[in-house]
Amino acid sequence: MNETMETSTEHPHSRVPGRTKLDVFGILARFAPLIFLIVLMIGFAIFEPRFLTPLNLFNILRQVSIYGLLAVGMTFVILTAGIDLSIGSLVAFAGLVAAAVSKGGISNRFTVGAGQEAASQGWYLAALAAIAVGVLGGFLQGFAITKLKVPPFVVTLGGMSAWRGAALLFAAGGPISGFEPNFVWMGQGRIFDQVPVPVVIFLAFAVLAHIALRYTRYGRQIYAVGGNPEAARLTGLNVPAITTSVYVIMGFFAGLGAFVLDARLNSAEAVAGTGYELTVIASVVIGGTSLFGGVGTIFGTVIGTILIGVLLNGLVLMNVSAYIQQIIIGIIIVLAVAFDTFAKSRQRVG
Amino acid sequence: MEPLLRMTSIRKKFPGVQALDDAGLEVQPGEIHALLGENGAGKSTLIKILAGAQQPDNGTIEFGGEHVVMASPHDAQRRGIATIYQEFTLAPNMTIAENVFIGREPGPSVFVDWGKMASDTRAITDRLGLALQPLAIVRGLSVAEQQMVEIARALSMKSRLIVMDEPTSALSLAEVDKLFRIARELKAHGLSIIFVTHRLEEVMQICDRYTVLRDGRLMGSGSIKDITIDGIIRLMVGREVKALFGHRDRETGSDVVLRVEGLNRLGNARDQSATVLEDVSFEVRRGEILGVAGLVGAGRTEMARSVFGADRFDSGRIIIGGREVRIRSPKDAIHHGIGLVPEDRKQQALFLALAVRINLSMASHGQLLRWGVFIDETAERAMVEEYRQKLNIRMATPEQLIANLSGGNQQKVTLARWLALRPKVLIVDEPTRGIDIGAKVEVHNLLFEMAQSGIAVIAISSELPEILAVSDRIIAMREGRVTGQVKREEATEEVLMSMMTLSAKNNERNHGNID
Numbered sequence: 001m002n003e004t005m006e007t008s009t010e011h012p013h014s015r016v017p018g019r020t021k022l023d024v025f026g027i028l029a030r031f032a033p034l035i036f037l038i039v040l041m042i043g044f045a046i047f048e049p050r051f052l053t054p055l056n057l058f059n060i061l062r063q064v065s066i067y068g069l070l071a072v073g074m075t076f077v078i079l080t081a082g083i084d085l086s087i088g089s090l091v092a093f094a095g096l097v098a099a100a101v102s103k104g105g106i107s108n109r110f111t112v113g114a115g116q117e118a119a120s121q122g123w124y125l126a127a128l129a130a131i132a133v134g135v136l137g138g139f140l141q142g143f144a145i146t147k148l149k150v151p152p153f154v155v156t157l158g159g160m161s162a163w164r165g166a167a168l169l170f171a172a173g174g175p176i177s178g179f180e181p182n183f184v185w186m187g188q189g190r191i192f193d194q195v196p197v198p199v200v201i202f203l204a205f206a207v208l209a210h211i212a213l214r215y216t217r218y219g220r221q222i223y224a225v226g227g228n229p230e231a232a233r234l235t236g237l238n239v240p241a242i243t244t245s246v247y248v249i250m251g252f253f254a255g256l257g258a259f260v261l262d263a264r265l266n267s268a269e270a271v272a273g274t275g276y277e278l279t280v281i282a283s284v285v286i287g288g289t290s291l292f293g294g295v296g297t298i299f300g301t302v303i304g305t306i307l308i309g310v311l312l313n314g315l316v317l318m319n320v321s322a323y324i325q326q327i328i329i330g331i332i333i334v335l336a337v338a339f340d341t342f343a344k345s346r347q348r349v350g
Numbered sequence: 351m352e353p354l355l356r357m358t359s360i361r362k363k364f365p366g367v368q369a370l371d372d373a374g375l376e377v378q379p380g381e382i383h384a385l386l387g388e389n390g391a392g393k394s395t396l397i398k399i400l401a402g403a404q405q406p407d408n409g410t411i412e413f414g415g416e417h418v419v420m421a422s423p424h425d426a427q428r429r430g431i432a433t434i435y436q437e438f439t440l441a442p443n444m445t446i447a448e449n450v451f452i453g454r455e456p457g458p459s460v461f462v463d464w465g466k467m468a469s470d471t472r473a474i475t476d477r478l479g480l481a482l483q484p485l486a487i488v489r490g491l492s493v494a495e496q497q498m499v500e501i502a503r504a505l506s507m508k509s510r511l512i513v514m515d516e517p518t519s520a521l522s523l524a525e526v527d528k529l530f531r532i533a534r535e536l537k538a539h540g541l542s543i544i545f546v547t548h549r550l551e552e553v554m555q556i557c558d559r560y561t562v563l564r565d566g567r568l569m570g571s572g573s574i575k576d577i578t579i580d581g582i583i584r585l586m587v588g589r590e591v592k593a594l595f596g597h598r599d600r601e602t603g604s605d606v607v608l609r610v611e612g613l614n615r616l617g618n619a620r621d622q623s624a625t626v627l628e629d630v631s632f633e634v635r636r637g638e639i640l641g642v643a644g645l646v647g648a649g650r651t652e653m654a655r656s657v658f659g660a661d662r663f664d665s666g667r668i669i670i671g672g673r674e675v676r677i678r679s680p681k682d683a684i685h686h687g688i689g690l691v692p693e694d695r696k697q698q699a700l701f702l703a704l705a706v707r708i709n710l711s712m713a714s715h716g717q718l719l720r721w722g723v724f725i726d727e728t729a730e731r732a733m734v735e736e737y738r739q740k741l742n743i744r745m746a747t748p749e750q751l752i753a754n755l756s757g758g759n760q761q762k763v764t765l766a767r768w769l770a771l772r773p774k775v776l777i778v779d780e781p782t783r784g785i786d787i788g789a790k791v792e793v794h795n796l797l798f799e800m801a802q803s804g805i806a807v808i809a810i811s812s813e814l815p816e817i818l819a820v821s822d823r824i825i826a827m828r829e830g831r832v833t834g835q836v837k838r839e840e841a842t843e844e845v846l847m848s849m850m851t852l853s854a855k856n857n858e859r860n861h862g863n864i865d
Contacts, residue, residue: 216723217715224712227701234660234698235713235767236684294703 032339033287033303037310044314051317058196064283064309065198066257066264068302070276071283072202072209073253075301076246078284079213080226081293082145082152084247086159087254087280090137091273092167095258098130099176099268102183123183126262131255137163138251142244152247160277167270177267187263198260203302205256210298222246227294282329283308286336308332352415354379354542355400355511360409362395362566369395370406371566377511377542377559382533384553384574385546387563388586388814393546396563397513401433402426414510432504433513438496440488447471447484450503474502478532494525501532512536513544518552519647530556548645550579550851562586580844583851587814587843602822603636606672607806608688608775613656613666615830626652627663628830634775634806639797641821641838642810643846649830650810651693654777658690659683670774684713687774691764691781693810699764700752707734707748710763714770737766741796758789765796776800777808782816794820814843826850 028035045052070087077084102122137159144155189197213219224232225242233239262268287304289296308329315325355377362370370392377383387393398404400411402420411418413429420426426433440449447467448455456470457463471484480498488496497517504512518526533543533556545557553560554574561571562585570585615627630653634640644650656663659677667674670686677683680690692698701709711718711730718733720726734748741762745755752760761781768776778797782790797820801807811817817824824841826834826849834849 215725215727217719217725218723220708220712220715220725223704223708224701227703228697230697231699231701234658234680234690234692236681237712238679238681294701 030288033300033307037303037307040307040310040314044310044317048314048317051314054194056313058194058199060306060309060313061199061202062196063313064305065196065202066261067276067279067283067308068202068305069205069253069257069260070280071287071301071305072206072298073250074280074284075209075287075289075296075298076213076222076249077152078281078289078291079222079293079296080243080246081229081291082243082246083281083291084138084141084152084156084159084250085277086137086141086156086163087250087257088273088276089160089163089167090134090251090254091258091261091276092268092270093163093170093258094130094133094137094255095262095268095272096167096170096176096270097133098126098255098259099179099262100170101129102126102179102262103176122180123186123263126179126183127186127256127259130259130262131252134251134253134255134258135248136251138247138249138254139244141251142247145247146240146244164270167272171268171270175267175269177265179262179266183263184266185263187260187265198264201256201260205253206298206302213298218242218245223294225293278333279308279329282333282336285333285340288340290340291337353377353412354414356410356412357396357400358410358412360396360399360411361407362392362399362404363407369566370399372568373409373563373566374568374571375400375544375561376571377544379510379542380537380540381558382537382543382545382556384557384560385544385563386548386550386553386560386582386586387569388812391563391586392566393563394515395566397433397515397544397546400426400431400513402431403433427507427509430508430510431513432507432509432511434497434500434504434515434517436516436519438500440496440499442489443487445485445487446475446482446491446499446502449488449499450474450484450506452503454506470506471502474505477505478502478535492525494521494528497521497529498532505536509541511542511544513546515546516548516647517545518547518549526552548851550582553582554579579848579851583844583847587847602638602801603804605636606633607636607670608657608808609633609667609669610653610657611667611669613653613663613668615652615656615661615663618652625830627656627666630666630827630830630832632825632832632835634808636806637801637804638822639801639807639809639820641817641824642808642827643814643817643824644810644812644827644850646812648827648850650827651779652830653827654690654779654808654810657683658688658777660690684771684773687772689713689768689771689773689776691761691768691776691778693779693783695757695760695764695784699767700760702751702753704752705749706743706745706752706755706763707731709752710734710737710748710766711770713767717770733770737763737770741766741769742792756785756789758785758792761785761789761793762796765793769800773805775806775808777810779810780812781809782811782813790816814846817841817846818843 041052050056074084074087102125141155141159144150145152186197191197191200213222221232221237221242224235224237225239229239261272283305284296284301285291285304286307287296287300287302289300311328312325315328353376355375357373357375360370360373373392373396375385375396385393385396395404399406400420402423402425411420413431418429441452450471451467455462456466468484475482475484478498478501482495482498488499491499501512517529521529536543545553547553557574559571559573560577560582562569562582564586610633611631613627613630616623616625618624618626627649630649632640642650642653652661655661657668657677659679659682668677669675675686677686696702701712707730711733714733715725718726718729731748737743738745738748743762743766744759752763755763781797782793785793797807797809809817809820818838818841821838823838824836824846825832826846828850836845
């Protein structure tokens with residue numbers, strides 16, 4: 001007997017077509033990250049002339065490209081109302097495995113100069129290894145979430161510890177460094193002597209992810225599962241398979257990110273990626289993806305990622321201490337979610 | 351005698367619906383009073399107003415001889431009115447004693463005097479003749495025991511009036527007897543009880559007086575001694591079937607599309623041993639609308655969800671087009687041509703944050719694929735436009751969020767989602783719940799057209815006029831069993847109501863035509 005609750009939410013005559021108002025607030029909310037980014041850039045440009053140079057802007061993009069790759073993967077996860085806290089650790093582990101592979105195997109991994117002459121294919125074997133580790137790790141976590149029905153927060157918190165342990169075990173002898181030049185180029189090179197390679201990788205995969213989410217059946221299903229899992233199930237979607245798949249995708253991007261990180265640093269170490277999950281989740285959320293699932297875009301995530309990069313870069317140029325930067329990032333995450341919740345309540349009422 | 355409670359001329363309007371229109375209720379001290387009415391008659395709204403959970407637009411409440419305003423649930427409790435809803439409000443991980451005294455724990459300042467709380471609780475449970483340990487955790491109790499904890503809480507608040515909403519719906523026969531014994535004892539101590547219930551046999555057994563609501567109005571009130579079950583049913587359903595709800599005669603095919611045989615299911619979320627479905631069998635033919643009547647909790651929705659693969663079932667066969675099929679998920683059911691429009695649109699069907707277009711096509715991506723993975727949005731827009739016209743869906747643009755459509759138009763989009771799949775069987779659960787009268791008629795016409803096009807339709811509804819208007823044949827359910835079947839020509843609200851409310855045994859005697 002809940003007839004009152006049912007009827008009280010109905011407004012039979014209030015939604016006549018043609019009477020849709022121009023929703024200024026809604027439009028503002030949708031483009032808020034972009035507007036904020038532009039305002040921030042103008043602000044920094046006024047206070048610090050060095051900010052708005054092509055060199056600095058490409059530097060920012062290069063700095064955020066690994067976060068960006070991870071954030072693209074994280075967007076899939078958060079769209080299903082999930083979360084992945086394990087990515088920093090998974091990046092470290094996948095990065096070490098990739099580094100060892102590029103050096104011709106585990107036994108050679110600490111030999112200086114190993115793999116240099118072996119072959120110039122070292123880099124793509126390394127990439128495949130990193131991605132394989134990431135995908136497998138993501139699948140295991142997705143499996144635990146859907147089959148063992150452990151909440152994503154808990155599974156990936158466990159993963160955060162387990163992958164870090166695996167990385168420490170693997171790197172018992174310290175960092176693995178000194179890769180073949182082609183590998184290093186993937187992280188340090190520039191195309192046309194201008195555009196950093198990691199930026200190209202980041203933007204290329206962002207475009208692919210955008211196409212997948214926006215134009216494919218699979219993308220639709222992710223929004224459906226995130227927006228209303230019960231309705232998705234009753235519409236015939238395979239909710240566990242879709243849920244598992246987003247953690248596999250996250251793992252793919254963790255592997256790819258690990259590969260690019262190795263290349264950029266020309267080294268892999270067990271403490272790599274520490275704290276990445278926070279920055280990455282912040283980028284996704286600031287980009288307008290709802291932690292409650294079902295709402296968000298890759299475009300927003302790209303903007304959110306760049307926004308964090310710009311913020312950090314600008315603060316560095318203005319000589320703000322790294323500790324204060326952390327405080328600012330923390331506050332911005334909370335404000336972004338508060339804004340999301342506020343926008344949602346506006347929608348319900350309006 | 352001065353009544354304990356007198357509610358007069360209560361009105362309450364919700365957007366689009368006049369839930370209460372001149373409703374009233376009078377309860378004497380020391381009586382058990384039955385508050386009766388069909389689903390949607392306004393009983394829940396009336397008790398929510400009494401409990402202070404909602405404010406009336408109009409009308410007066412007198413309690414214990416003085417005019418009162420129930421400003422909040424706390425206010426109502428303070429005045430001595432305790433309400434026990436169907437969904438209990440106990441904290442499952444706390445002890446019985448904590449639940450009984452929640453918010454009023456005895457003890458100095460912020461500390462809790464556990465000894466006193468336990469002994470006070472025991473005093474109450476002893477008075478009720480209950481063998482409950484005050485420090486037992488509520489989660490481990492049966493539904494009946496939890497109900498007793500709610501009653502103990504009401505007594506601890508020195509309540510003078512206890513309102514119980516469908517108190518027996520989840521209880522076994524023995525538990526019902528126990529509840530009634532306690533109710534009589536409370537009555538003997540001068541307390542009054544309001545039973546909101548659908549079970550008329552129980553009303554005759556335990557209640558002293560009755561009040562019947564219909565369409566938010568007070569239809570009648572009096573002593574149980576002076577009325578029969580038939581008389582109560584007449585008061586409950588006595589409206590003329592609205593002319594709007596016309597039946598349309600049509601040809602029904604002869605081939606059976608779906609046959610369900612001996613569906614059994616034991617155990618729900620609250621109770622592992624509850625009988626949810628017991629030996630449910632029926633069939634539905636091509637082009638036929640099979641109505642399923644029953645009260646809330648009769649097992650209609652559970653039957654639908656089992657056939658559709660949304661819930662498991664323990665045993666039974668589902669036969670489609672003469673072949674037994676295995677259905678373990680909605681995906682399987684859809685594969686075999688079964689669709690379900692669920693009872694709760696917002697929770698179970700809609701993706702509120704997505705556009706109308708995306709909602710409408712969600713089940714039929716298979717028809718819209720390009721290169722195996724991409725959705726052909728041109729074809730999709732054409733599909734949406736086709737159903738917008740066919741179903742007269744009123745929207746500003748297909749890109750509008752579905753959350754911004756009216757309930758009726760949301761329901762049409764849900765129907766369109768399934769029609770686009772060309773199902774053999776479509777189950778619609780409460781297809782017109784919460785939508786306004788004009789849209790109701792449109793939905794009914796859609797059901798007729800669907801049947802006309804050869805779909806076998808199963809229509810579940812709590813509204814008898816709706817069942818009578820749309821169905822070719824009607825089965826009634828009660829307590830997980832099919833308790834009767836009638837052709838539309840032979841069906842009246844009275845016949846259906848008795849099949850829905852009387853026990854199965856009585857029905858076999860009265861209507862013995864379960865085939």
